Amino acid sequence: MARALWSGAIAFGLVNIPVKLYGATESKDLSFTTLHASCMTALRRPYVCPKDNVPVDSKEMVKGYEYAKGQYVILTDKDFDAVPLEASKALEVQGFVESADISSILRERNYYLGPEEISLKPFELFRQALMRTGKVAIARAVLWKKEQLVSISPLNGGLVLTTLMYQDELKAPPEPPATQPVVISEAEIDLALQLIKTLTMEFDLSRFHDRYRDALMQLIQAKVEGKE
Template sequence: MRSIWKGAVSFGLVNIPVKLYAATQNKSVSFHQLHRQCFTPIRYLKQCPHCQTEVPQEEIVRGYEYESGRFVVIEEADLAELPLPTTKTIEIMDFINLEEIDPIYFEKSYYLEPAEGAQKPYALLRLAMQQSGKAAVAKVALRHRESLCALRVFGKALALATMHYADEIRPVAQLEGIAEEPVLSGAEKEMALRLIENLTAAFEPEKYTDQYRTALLELIRNKASGKQIHEAPAIAPAAGKVVDLMAALEASIKATAEQKKKKAAPRSAPKRRTAVAAGAISTNGKAK
Protein backbone atom coordinates (compact mmCIF):
# COMPACT_ATOMS: atom_id res chain seq x y z
CA MET A 1 0.00 0.00 0.00
CA ARG A 2 1.05 3.59 -0.56
CA SER A 3 0.78 6.04 2.31
CA ILE A 4 -1.36 9.12 1.72
CA TRP A 5 -0.14 11.20 4.66
CA LYS A 6 2.88 11.36 6.95
CA GLY A 7 3.00 13.02 10.33
CA ALA A 8 2.91 12.18 14.01
CA VAL A 9 0.43 11.22 16.70
CA SER A 10 0.66 13.75 19.52
CA PHE A 11 0.09 11.92 22.80
CA GLY A 12 0.77 14.23 25.74
CA LEU A 13 4.43 15.15 25.39
CA VAL A 14 5.07 12.14 23.16
CA ASN A 15 5.14 12.38 19.36
CA ILE A 16 4.84 9.12 17.43
CA PRO A 17 5.80 9.42 13.73
CA VAL A 18 3.26 7.55 11.61
CA LYS A 19 2.10 6.95 8.06
CA LEU A 20 -1.55 6.97 7.06
CA TYR A 21 -3.07 4.43 4.66
CA ALA A 22 -6.60 4.05 3.31
CA ALA A 23 -8.18 1.07 5.07
CA THR A 24 -10.93 0.51 2.52
CA GLN A 25 -11.25 0.38 -1.24
CA ASN A 26 -14.23 1.12 -3.43
CA LYS A 27 -15.03 -1.83 -5.68
CA SER A 28 -17.98 -0.27 -7.45
CA VAL A 29 -18.00 -0.86 -11.21
CA SER A 30 -17.22 2.39 -13.02
CA PHE A 31 -18.18 3.25 -16.58
CA HIS A 32 -16.88 5.60 -19.24
CA GLN A 33 -19.33 7.75 -21.14
CA LEU A 34 -19.10 7.08 -24.88
CA HIS A 35 -20.44 8.71 -28.00
CA ARG A 36 -23.07 6.26 -29.27
CA GLN A 37 -22.19 6.92 -32.92
CA CYS A 38 -18.52 5.90 -32.69
CA PHE A 39 -18.04 4.70 -29.05
CA THR A 40 -15.32 7.27 -28.41
CA PRO A 41 -14.95 8.32 -24.76
CA ILE A 42 -16.47 11.72 -24.09
CA ARG A 43 -14.10 14.53 -23.06
CA TYR A 44 -15.08 17.18 -20.56
CA LEU A 45 -13.44 20.50 -21.26
CA LYS A 46 -12.93 23.22 -18.67
CA GLN A 47 -14.09 26.33 -20.44
CA CYS A 48 -14.46 29.96 -19.48
CA PRO A 49 -17.82 31.22 -20.79
CA HIS A 50 -16.58 34.82 -20.61
CA CYS A 51 -13.37 34.30 -22.59
CA GLN A 52 -14.94 31.50 -24.65
CA THR A 53 -11.79 29.42 -24.45
CA GLU A 54 -10.56 26.21 -22.84
CA VAL A 55 -8.72 26.92 -19.58
CA PRO A 56 -5.54 24.95 -18.73
CA GLN A 57 -5.12 23.64 -15.18
CA GLU A 58 -2.39 26.14 -14.29
CA GLU A 59 -4.83 29.01 -14.89
CA ILE A 60 -7.51 27.66 -12.55
CA VAL A 61 -7.72 29.01 -9.00
CA ARG A 62 -10.02 28.41 -6.04
CA GLY A 63 -12.73 30.94 -5.38
CA TYR A 64 -15.29 31.27 -2.59
CA GLU A 65 -18.55 32.94 -3.62
CA TYR A 66 -19.37 35.23 -0.67
CA GLU A 67 -21.99 37.17 -2.66
CA SER A 68 -23.78 36.33 -5.89
CA GLY A 69 -21.17 36.65 -8.63
CA ARG A 70 -18.43 37.92 -6.28
CA PHE A 71 -15.56 35.68 -5.23
CA VAL A 72 -12.62 35.63 -2.85
CA VAL A 73 -9.62 33.90 -4.47
CA ILE A 74 -7.73 31.46 -2.22
CA GLU A 75 -4.21 30.53 -3.31
CA GLU A 76 -2.17 27.50 -2.26
CA ALA A 77 0.11 29.85 -0.31
CA ASP A 78 -2.89 31.10 1.66
CA LEU A 79 -3.82 27.57 2.68
CA ALA A 80 -0.24 26.72 3.61
CA GLU A 81 -0.10 29.67 6.01
CA LEU A 82 -3.28 28.79 7.92
CA PRO A 83 -2.55 28.41 11.66
CA LEU A 84 -3.41 24.73 11.88
CA PRO A 85 -1.33 22.76 14.40
CA THR A 86 -2.81 19.55 13.00
CA THR A 87 -1.36 19.85 9.48
CA LYS A 88 1.32 17.30 10.30
CA THR A 89 0.00 16.05 13.62
CA ILE A 90 -2.83 13.83 14.80
CA GLU A 91 -3.54 15.69 18.01
CA ILE A 92 -5.22 13.50 20.64
CA MET A 93 -7.60 15.59 22.74
CA ASP A 94 -9.58 13.06 24.79
CA PHE A 95 -9.82 9.37 25.52
CA ILE A 96 -13.37 8.01 25.50
CA ASN A 97 -15.36 4.78 25.31
CA LEU A 98 -15.81 3.93 21.64
CA GLU A 99 -19.44 2.91 22.11
CA GLU A 100 -20.22 6.51 23.09
CA ILE A 101 -19.73 7.56 19.46
CA ASP A 102 -22.81 6.92 17.36
CA PRO A 103 -21.85 5.40 13.95
CA ILE A 104 -23.57 8.30 12.18
CA TYR A 105 -20.49 10.40 12.98
CA PHE A 106 -18.02 8.14 11.14
CA GLU A 107 -16.82 8.99 7.61
CA LYS A 108 -13.79 7.07 6.26
CA SER A 109 -11.36 4.62 7.85
CA TYR A 110 -7.57 4.57 7.68
CA TYR A 111 -4.69 2.54 9.10
CA LEU A 112 -1.81 4.09 11.01
CA GLU A 113 1.62 2.52 10.63
CA PRO A 114 4.63 3.49 12.75
CA ALA A 115 7.38 5.26 10.84
CA GLU A 116 10.95 4.02 10.99
CA GLY A 117 12.13 3.97 14.61
CA ALA A 118 8.68 4.64 16.08
CA GLN A 119 7.62 1.03 16.63
CA LYS A 120 8.08 1.11 20.42
CA PRO A 121 6.03 4.23 21.27
CA TYR A 122 3.42 3.13 18.72
CA ALA A 123 3.14 -0.29 20.39
CA LEU A 124 2.98 1.37 23.82
CA LEU A 125 0.06 3.59 22.80
CA ARG A 126 -1.74 0.66 21.18
CA LEU A 127 -1.24 -1.55 24.24
CA ALA A 128 -2.35 1.17 26.66
CA MET A 129 -5.50 1.82 24.64
CA GLN A 130 -6.20 -1.90 24.37
CA GLN A 131 -5.82 -2.57 28.09
CA SER A 132 -7.81 0.50 29.09
CA GLY A 133 -10.52 -0.24 26.54
CA LYS A 134 -10.41 3.36 25.39
CA ALA A 135 -10.46 5.09 22.02
CA ALA A 136 -9.07 8.55 21.33
CA VAL A 137 -10.75 11.62 19.88
CA ALA A 138 -8.29 13.66 17.84
CA LYS A 139 -7.95 16.22 15.06
CA VAL A 140 -5.99 15.98 11.84
CA ALA A 141 -5.76 18.16 8.72
CA LEU A 142 -6.51 16.14 5.58
CA ARG A 143 -7.34 17.45 2.12
CA HIS A 144 -7.48 21.12 3.08
CA ARG A 145 -9.76 20.68 6.09
CA GLU A 146 -9.30 19.93 9.76
CA SER A 147 -11.09 16.68 10.44
CA LEU A 148 -12.32 15.31 13.71
CA CYS A 149 -11.28 11.68 14.04
CA ALA A 150 -11.30 8.67 16.32
CA LEU A 151 -8.31 6.42 16.97
CA ARG A 152 -8.86 2.86 18.11
CA VAL A 153 -7.08 -0.46 18.28
CA PHE A 154 -7.69 -2.68 15.26
CA GLY A 155 -5.86 -5.98 15.53
CA LYS A 156 -2.15 -5.19 15.82
CA ALA A 157 -2.62 -1.72 14.37
CA LEU A 158 -4.17 1.61 15.20
CA ALA A 159 -7.08 2.64 13.01
CA LEU A 160 -8.22 6.19 12.39
CA ALA A 161 -11.76 7.08 11.35
CA THR A 162 -12.55 10.61 10.24
CA MET A 163 -15.75 11.96 11.76
CA HIS A 164 -18.42 14.55 11.13
CA TYR A 165 -18.60 17.52 13.47
CA ALA A 166 -21.76 17.82 15.55
CA ASP A 167 -23.09 20.72 13.46
CA GLU A 168 -22.81 18.56 10.31
CA ILE A 169 -25.35 16.02 11.57
CA ARG A 170 -28.88 16.88 10.51
CA PRO A 171 -31.44 16.80 13.35
CA VAL A 172 -33.60 13.69 13.23
CA ALA A 173 -36.51 15.94 14.22
CA GLN A 174 -36.57 17.14 10.59
CA LEU A 175 -38.18 13.82 9.61
CA GLU A 176 -41.89 14.52 9.43
CA GLY A 177 -42.86 10.85 9.26
CA ILE A 178 -41.80 10.14 12.86
CA ALA A 179 -43.47 13.12 14.49
CA GLU A 180 -46.36 11.02 15.82
CA GLU A 181 -45.83 7.67 17.54
CA PRO A 182 -48.27 5.02 16.24
CA VAL A 183 -50.18 2.80 18.65
CA LEU A 184 -48.74 -0.74 18.71
CA SER A 185 -50.41 -3.71 20.34
CA GLY A 186 -48.59 -5.98 22.76
CA ALA A 187 -48.92 -8.89 20.33
CA GLU A 188 -47.30 -6.89 17.52
CA LYS A 189 -44.37 -5.89 19.73
CA GLU A 190 -43.91 -9.45 20.99
CA MET A 191 -43.90 -10.90 17.47
CA ALA A 192 -41.44 -8.25 16.28
CA LEU A 193 -39.10 -9.24 19.13
CA ARG A 194 -39.44 -12.92 18.21
CA LEU A 195 -38.59 -12.14 14.60
CA ILE A 196 -35.48 -10.23 15.67
CA GLU A 197 -34.48 -13.15 17.89
CA ASN A 198 -34.86 -15.59 14.98
CA LEU A 199 -32.69 -13.40 12.76
CA THR A 200 -30.02 -12.72 15.39
CA ALA A 201 -26.58 -14.09 14.45
CA ALA A 202 -22.90 -13.35 14.95
CA PHE A 203 -21.58 -10.70 12.59
CA GLU A 204 -19.64 -12.39 9.79
CA PRO A 205 -18.79 -9.69 7.22
CA GLU A 206 -17.57 -12.26 4.67
CA LYS A 207 -21.06 -13.67 4.18
CA TYR A 208 -22.45 -10.37 2.90
CA THR A 209 -21.65 -9.81 -0.76
CA ASP A 210 -22.56 -7.23 -3.38
CA GLN A 211 -24.90 -9.26 -5.57
CA TYR A 212 -25.57 -6.34 -7.89
CA ARG A 213 -21.84 -5.90 -8.61
CA THR A 214 -21.46 -9.65 -9.20
CA ALA A 215 -24.35 -9.67 -11.66
CA LEU A 216 -23.06 -6.52 -13.37
CA LEU A 217 -19.57 -7.99 -13.84
CA GLU A 218 -21.11 -11.18 -15.22
CA LEU A 219 -23.14 -9.09 -17.66
CA ILE A 220 -19.98 -7.27 -18.76
CA ARG A 221 -18.09 -10.55 -19.24
CA ASN A 222 -20.94 -12.00 -21.29
CA LYS A 223 -21.14 -8.89 -23.45
CA ALA A 224 -17.38 -8.88 -23.96
CA SER A 225 -17.39 -12.54 -25.03
CA GLY A 226 -20.28 -12.02 -27.43
CA LYS A 227 -22.78 -14.18 -25.57
CA GLN A 228 -26.48 -13.60 -26.02
CA ILE A 229 -28.02 -11.67 -23.15
CA HIS A 230 -31.51 -12.78 -22.23
CA GLU A 231 -33.75 -10.24 -20.58
CA ALA A 232 -36.40 -11.24 -18.10
CA PRO A 233 -39.93 -10.39 -19.24
CA ALA A 234 -41.41 -7.27 -17.73
CA ILE A 235 -43.82 -7.93 -14.89
CA ALA A 236 -46.70 -5.59 -14.28
CA PRO A 237 -46.51 -4.00 -10.82
CA ALA A 238 -48.95 -5.40 -8.31
CA ALA A 239 -51.79 -3.18 -7.24
CA GLY A 240 -51.05 -1.31 -4.03
CA LYS A 241 -52.63 -2.74 -0.91
CA VAL A 242 -52.46 -2.22 2.81
CA VAL A 243 -50.05 -4.65 4.45
CA ASP A 244 -51.49 -6.83 7.21
CA LEU A 245 -48.74 -6.31 9.79
CA MET A 246 -49.67 -9.27 11.99
CA ALA A 247 -49.91 -11.65 9.04
CA ALA A 248 -46.56 -10.47 7.70
CA LEU A 249 -44.93 -10.91 11.12
CA GLU A 250 -46.39 -14.40 11.55
CA ALA A 251 -45.18 -15.49 8.11
CA SER A 252 -41.73 -14.02 8.75
CA ILE A 253 -41.41 -15.72 12.15
CA LYS A 254 -42.40 -19.07 10.66
CA ALA A 255 -39.93 -18.75 7.78
CA THR A 256 -37.02 -17.61 9.95
CA ALA A 257 -37.71 -20.27 12.58
CA GLU A 258 -37.45 -22.98 9.92
CA GLN A 259 -34.20 -21.49 8.63
CA LYS A 260 -32.82 -21.39 12.17
CA LYS A 261 -33.68 -25.07 12.71
CA LYS A 262 -31.90 -26.04 9.49
CA LYS A 263 -28.77 -24.16 10.54
CA ALA A 264 -28.81 -25.68 14.02
CA ALA A 265 -29.49 -29.27 12.87
CA PRO A 266 -26.40 -31.48 13.42
CA ARG A 267 -24.91 -33.00 10.34
CA SER A 268 -25.13 -36.78 10.15
CA ALA A 269 -21.81 -38.54 10.33
CA PRO A 270 -20.61 -39.82 6.95
CA LYS A 271 -20.83 -43.57 6.44
CA ARG A 272 -17.56 -45.41 6.67
CA ARG A 273 -16.46 -47.05 3.50
CA THR A 274 -14.53 -50.34 3.51
CA ALA A 275 -12.09 -50.86 0.70
CA VAL A 276 -11.77 -54.45 -0.54
CA ALA A 277 -8.66 -55.35 -2.47
CA ALA A 278 -8.69 -58.41 -4.75
CA GLY A 279 -11.02 -60.50 -2.64
CA ALA A 280 -14.27 -60.77 -0.74
CA ILE A 281 -15.00 -60.28 2.95
CA SER A 282 -15.86 -63.38 4.94
CA THR A 283 -18.42 -63.49 7.73
CA ASN A 284 -15.73 -62.99 10.38
CA GLY A 285 -14.54 -59.78 8.73
CA LYS A 286 -11.31 -61.22 7.33
CA ALA A 287 -10.44 -61.29 3.70
CA LYS A 288 -10.57 -64.65 2.05
Protein backbone atom coordinates (compact mmCIF):
# COMPACT_ATOMS: atom_id res chain seq x y z
CA MET A 1 0.00 0.00 0.00
CA ALA A 2 1.43 3.35 -1.07
CA ARG A 3 2.10 5.87 1.69
CA ALA A 4 0.07 9.06 1.47
CA LEU A 5 2.12 12.27 1.36
CA TRP A 6 -0.79 14.51 2.40
CA SER A 7 -4.46 14.24 3.25
CA GLY A 8 -7.17 16.83 2.90
CA ALA A 9 -10.18 17.47 0.70
CA ILE A 10 -11.20 18.83 -2.69
CA ALA A 11 -13.47 21.77 -1.90
CA PHE A 12 -15.67 23.79 -4.27
CA GLY A 13 -18.95 25.41 -3.42
CA LEU A 14 -20.67 23.22 -0.83
CA VAL A 15 -18.87 20.11 -2.07
CA ASN A 16 -16.15 18.58 0.09
CA ILE A 17 -14.38 15.39 -1.09
CA PRO A 18 -11.82 13.88 1.33
CA VAL A 19 -8.71 12.75 -0.56
CA LYS A 20 -5.12 11.64 -0.08
CA LEU A 21 -2.08 12.65 -2.11
CA TYR A 22 0.40 10.06 -3.40
CA GLY A 23 3.63 10.29 -5.34
CA ALA A 24 3.15 9.66 -9.07
CA THR A 25 6.80 9.49 -10.12
CA GLU A 26 10.20 8.78 -8.62
CA SER A 27 13.67 9.58 -9.88
CA LYS A 28 15.77 6.58 -10.88
CA ASP A 29 18.99 8.59 -11.12
CA LEU A 30 21.91 6.77 -9.55
CA SER A 31 23.46 8.44 -6.52
CA PHE A 32 27.08 7.99 -5.47
CA THR A 33 28.83 8.46 -2.14
CA THR A 34 32.19 10.21 -1.92
CA LEU A 35 34.58 7.97 0.04
CA HIS A 36 38.00 8.32 1.65
CA ALA A 37 40.06 6.22 -0.77
CA SER A 38 42.39 4.80 1.90
CA CYS A 39 39.69 3.42 4.24
CA MET A 40 36.48 3.54 2.14
CA THR A 41 34.66 5.65 4.74
CA ALA A 42 31.87 7.96 3.58
CA LEU A 43 32.96 11.58 3.83
CA ARG A 44 30.90 14.34 5.39
CA ARG A 45 31.20 17.76 3.79
CA PRO A 46 30.92 20.51 6.44
CA TYR A 47 29.80 24.04 5.74
CA VAL A 48 32.97 26.12 5.52
CA CYS A 49 33.17 29.91 5.72
CA PRO A 50 35.32 30.95 2.72
CA LYS A 51 36.27 34.20 4.48
CA ASP A 52 37.52 32.67 7.74
CA ASN A 53 38.34 29.27 6.18
CA VAL A 54 36.86 27.39 9.14
CA PRO A 55 34.00 24.86 9.46
CA VAL A 56 30.76 26.44 10.73
CA ASP A 57 28.53 24.69 13.26
CA SER A 58 24.78 24.62 12.61
CA LYS A 59 24.24 26.80 15.71
CA GLU A 60 26.19 29.58 14.01
CA MET A 61 24.13 29.49 10.80
CA VAL A 62 21.39 31.95 9.86
CA LYS A 63 19.20 32.36 6.79
CA GLY A 64 19.79 35.47 4.72
CA TYR A 65 18.11 36.92 1.62
CA GLU A 66 20.47 38.73 -0.76
CA TYR A 67 18.59 41.93 -1.68
CA ALA A 68 21.67 43.56 -3.25
CA LYS A 69 25.12 42.31 -4.22
CA GLY A 70 26.72 41.12 -0.97
CA GLN A 71 23.93 42.66 1.13
CA TYR A 72 21.70 40.34 3.16
CA VAL A 73 18.67 40.67 5.41
CA ILE A 74 18.45 37.97 8.09
CA LEU A 75 15.24 36.00 8.68
CA THR A 76 14.72 33.96 11.84
CA ASP A 77 12.35 31.04 12.47
CA LYS A 78 10.01 33.53 14.17
CA ASP A 79 9.98 35.63 10.99
CA PHE A 80 8.96 32.64 8.88
CA ASP A 81 6.29 31.63 11.40
CA ALA A 82 4.88 35.17 11.35
CA VAL A 83 4.17 35.08 7.59
CA PRO A 84 0.38 34.65 7.23
CA LEU A 85 -0.34 31.33 5.55
CA GLU A 86 -3.72 29.73 6.04
CA ALA A 87 -3.02 26.13 7.08
CA SER A 88 -6.00 24.79 5.16
CA LYS A 89 -6.32 21.08 4.50
CA ALA A 90 -8.38 21.75 1.40
CA LEU A 91 -7.67 21.88 -2.31
CA GLU A 92 -9.72 25.04 -2.82
CA VAL A 93 -11.03 24.96 -6.38
CA GLN A 94 -10.98 28.43 -7.96
CA GLY A 95 -12.58 27.38 -11.24
CA PHE A 96 -12.43 25.09 -14.25
CA VAL A 97 -10.49 25.60 -17.49
CA GLU A 98 -9.75 23.78 -20.72
CA SER A 99 -6.75 21.47 -20.43
CA ALA A 100 -5.22 23.08 -23.53
CA ASP A 101 -5.21 26.45 -21.73
CA ILE A 102 -2.50 25.22 -19.34
CA SER A 103 0.82 25.47 -21.14
CA SER A 104 3.15 22.51 -20.63
CA ILE A 105 5.83 24.94 -19.45
CA LEU A 106 3.68 25.73 -16.39
CA ARG A 107 3.51 22.12 -15.21
CA GLU A 108 5.93 21.24 -12.43
CA ARG A 109 5.31 17.95 -10.56
CA ASN A 110 2.57 15.31 -10.69
CA TYR A 111 0.85 13.43 -7.86
CA TYR A 112 -2.01 10.95 -7.69
CA LEU A 113 -5.14 11.82 -5.74
CA GLY A 114 -7.00 8.93 -4.13
CA PRO A 115 -10.34 8.93 -2.30
CA GLU A 116 -10.93 8.17 1.35
CA GLU A 117 -13.29 5.26 1.97
CA ILE A 118 -16.11 7.66 2.81
CA SER A 119 -15.63 9.67 -0.40
CA LEU A 120 -15.61 6.95 -3.07
CA LYS A 121 -18.84 8.11 -4.73
CA PRO A 122 -18.26 11.89 -4.74
CA PHE A 123 -14.67 11.29 -5.90
CA GLU A 124 -15.91 9.22 -8.86
CA LEU A 125 -18.67 11.74 -9.58
CA PHE A 126 -16.11 14.55 -9.70
CA ARG A 127 -13.81 12.51 -11.95
CA GLN A 128 -16.60 11.67 -14.40
CA ALA A 129 -17.78 15.28 -14.48
CA LEU A 130 -14.25 16.39 -15.45
CA MET A 131 -14.10 13.66 -18.09
CA ARG A 132 -17.41 14.62 -19.69
CA THR A 133 -16.71 18.33 -19.76
CA GLY A 134 -13.05 18.00 -20.75
CA LYS A 135 -12.25 20.53 -18.03
CA VAL A 136 -9.42 20.74 -15.51
CA ALA A 137 -9.87 22.14 -12.00
CA ILE A 138 -7.57 24.96 -10.88
CA ALA A 139 -7.08 25.08 -7.12
CA ARG A 140 -5.01 26.62 -4.35
CA ALA A 141 -3.44 24.37 -1.73
CA VAL A 142 -1.01 24.63 1.16
CA LEU A 143 1.42 21.74 0.67
CA TRP A 144 4.58 21.38 2.75
CA LYS A 145 4.27 24.89 4.25
CA LYS A 146 4.01 26.52 0.82
CA GLU A 147 0.99 27.81 -1.05
CA GLN A 148 0.78 26.00 -4.36
CA LEU A 149 -1.25 26.62 -7.48
CA VAL A 150 -2.40 23.22 -8.76
CA SER A 151 -4.51 21.61 -11.45
CA ILE A 152 -6.66 18.51 -10.93
CA SER A 153 -7.36 16.36 -13.97
CA PRO A 154 -8.71 12.85 -14.69
CA LEU A 155 -6.27 10.12 -15.71
CA ASN A 156 -6.56 6.32 -15.96
CA GLY A 157 -9.64 6.01 -13.77
CA GLY A 158 -8.30 8.39 -11.13
CA LEU A 159 -7.26 11.99 -10.59
CA VAL A 160 -3.88 13.65 -10.98
CA LEU A 161 -2.79 16.77 -9.12
CA THR A 162 -0.15 18.83 -10.93
CA THR A 163 1.69 21.69 -9.24
CA LEU A 164 1.91 24.75 -11.49
CA MET A 165 4.39 27.61 -11.79
CA TYR A 166 3.22 31.15 -11.04
CA GLN A 167 3.31 33.82 -13.74
CA ASP A 168 6.31 35.60 -12.23
CA GLU A 169 8.30 32.34 -12.21
CA LEU A 170 8.30 32.09 -16.01
CA LYS A 171 11.30 33.33 -17.97
CA ALA A 172 11.02 35.06 -21.32
CA PRO A 173 12.12 32.95 -24.30
CA PRO A 174 15.51 33.80 -25.82
CA GLU A 175 15.60 36.53 -28.44
CA PRO A 176 16.33 35.25 -31.97
CA PRO A 177 19.56 36.44 -33.58
CA ALA A 178 19.19 39.89 -35.15
CA THR A 179 19.58 38.80 -38.76
CA GLN A 180 17.45 39.02 -41.88
CA PRO A 181 13.91 37.54 -41.69
CA VAL A 182 13.84 33.79 -42.29
CA VAL A 183 11.93 32.82 -45.43
CA ILE A 184 10.60 29.25 -45.71
CA SER A 185 9.47 27.95 -49.09
CA GLU A 186 6.43 25.71 -49.60
CA ALA A 187 8.73 22.95 -50.85
CA GLU A 188 10.68 23.05 -47.59
CA ILE A 189 7.45 22.99 -45.57
CA ASP A 190 6.17 20.01 -47.59
CA LEU A 191 9.43 18.14 -47.00
CA ALA A 192 9.25 18.76 -43.25
CA LEU A 193 5.60 17.67 -43.12
CA GLN A 194 6.43 14.50 -45.03
CA LEU A 195 9.25 13.68 -42.62
CA ILE A 196 6.96 14.17 -39.62
CA LYS A 197 4.30 11.98 -41.25
CA THR A 198 6.87 9.25 -41.89
CA LEU A 199 8.04 9.27 -38.26
CA THR A 200 4.57 9.59 -36.68
CA MET A 201 4.00 6.79 -34.14
CA GLU A 202 1.93 5.74 -31.16
CA PHE A 203 3.62 6.98 -27.99
CA ASP A 204 4.64 3.91 -25.98
CA LEU A 205 6.67 5.01 -22.97
CA SER A 206 7.86 1.45 -22.30
CA ARG A 207 9.97 1.63 -25.47
CA PHE A 208 12.23 4.25 -23.96
CA HIS A 209 14.90 3.65 -21.33
CA ASP A 210 17.74 5.63 -19.80
CA ARG A 211 20.50 3.90 -21.75
CA TYR A 212 23.28 5.61 -19.81
CA ARG A 213 21.81 4.49 -16.48
CA ASP A 214 21.32 0.93 -17.76
CA ALA A 215 24.94 0.75 -18.96
CA LEU A 216 26.16 2.21 -15.67
CA MET A 217 24.16 -0.37 -13.69
CA GLN A 218 25.68 -3.16 -15.79
CA LEU A 219 29.15 -1.83 -14.99
CA ILE A 220 28.30 -1.59 -11.28
CA GLN A 221 26.86 -5.11 -11.24
CA ALA A 222 29.95 -6.49 -12.95
CA LYS A 223 32.17 -4.81 -10.35
CA VAL A 224 30.02 -6.17 -7.50
CA GLU A 225 30.13 -9.70 -8.91
CA GLY A 226 33.88 -9.45 -9.44
CA LYS A 227 34.26 -8.40 -5.81
CA GLU A 228 32.29 -11.33 -4.41
